[in-house]
Amino acid sequence: MMGFLDRAKEQTQQALQEGRHKVDEVQARRAGGDLLKKLGAAYYAEHRGSGTPDATQQALAALEAHVTAHGDGFLHGV
Template sequence: MAGFLDRAREQAQRGINQGKQRLDEVQAQRAGNDLLKKLGAAYYAERRGNGTPEETQRALSALESHIAANGDSFLH
């Protein structure tokens, strides 16, 4: 009986870990999408004369930092 409970506990823990990993991936994708949107808005504002190159560069740097930390899977 103890072996069964140990296996069930291990399986439940694996499921929890997989769920946490998937949640982290989804959150990273959402954050990447938000940063990409901010970059687009900054670039558009710059082209329209309402923004500055510095704002665009800050948005690009934030996006590049996110990609370095989490990968670029959200771009595909």
């Protein structure tokens, strides 16, 4: 009986870890998409004359930092 409970507990913990990992992936993908949108908005504003090159560079730097930390997987759906 104890072996069954130990295996069930182990499987439950593994499922929780996988679930947390999936949630982290989704959150990173969503954050990457948001940063990409901000970069596009900054670029568009700069070229319309209402934005600045500094704002575009800041948005690009934030996106590059995100890619360094989480990879560029979110770009493949674009």
